[in-house]
């Protein structure tokens with residue numbers, strides 16, 4: 001059940017090159033892995049969407065990549081600061097899979113530790129753009145890690161796995177080309193997070209859909225956020 005709470009920051013730890021922001025859980029439900037929360041970013045008008053990374057008892061933890069003013073403000077929070085947190089929001093991963101393989105790219109690692117815990121620690125494959133970024137793989141100790149120019153699709157095992165993935169668009173598109181049933185956590189800029197503003201509208205199968213309510217996790221057989229016709233042509237070729 002989603003709700004908004006003002007919660008205390010318990011700490012911000014470096015998980016290089018990212019930051020792990022830990023807040024008290026208070027009355028918030030951690031939700032299903034892949035769901036997200038809107039976090040108040042001090043000094044910014046709009047909250048920022050963040051996937052839940054870990055849910056230790058009485059805490060919620062978010063892995064934040066400081067890419068702009070909002071995420072930098074979140075990384076600059078200090079123990080005892082208070083922020084508004086709203087969620088859980090959107091659709092998470094479907095967990096009734098037989099042979100899960102988690103795939104992450106860069107900050108797409110964020111929802112995977114909580115997902116891994118929910119699935120009993122399945123195999124995982126992570127790709128990063130540098131060995132410095134790859135230090136964050138410590139959050140998912142069982143993962144096989146590749147660094148550019150090797151990419152996750154270069155080392156993806158043969159068919160027979162249920163892929164659950166989060167990462168940059170080109171990585172997700174490549175995974176879905178290889179396995180159309182993959183579950184992928186998609187991203188779009190979001191303002192409200194609960195369907196009211198249409199700021200996150202993306203074209204899925206020829207229709208405009210709000211990613212915050214129809215995603216962020218999409219199962220691609222029924223909903224592809226890129227051109228359906230070109231995918232079908234490639235698969236037929």
Ligand SMILES: Cc1cc2nc3c(=O)[nH]c(=O)nc-3n(C[C@H](O)[C@H](O)[C@H](O)COP(=O)(O)OP(=O)(O)OC[C@H]3O[C@@H](n4cnc5c(N)ncnc54)[C@H](O)[C@@H]3O)c2cc1C
Pocket residue numbers: 036048049050051052062063064065066067068069070071072107110111186187188189190216
């Ligand atoms: C459902 C969801 C879950 C997310 N989970 C995480 C997470 O766990 N950890 C994390 O670090 N980030 C996550 N993000 C992305 C994060 O919300 C954005 O990076 C953040 O809002 C950027 O805010 P900013 O003010 O720091 O930078 P801005 O100045 O707003 O943006 C910096 C750059 O990133 C682009 N950008 C901003 N938001 C998005 C977006 N959602 N998709 C694509 N490009 C964007 C902007 O166009 C700009 O080029 C998530 C996004 C979504 C939609």
Ligand code: FES
Pocket residue numbers: 189190191192193194195196197198199200201210211212213
């Ligand atoms: S973020 Fe407002 S409708 Fe999706």
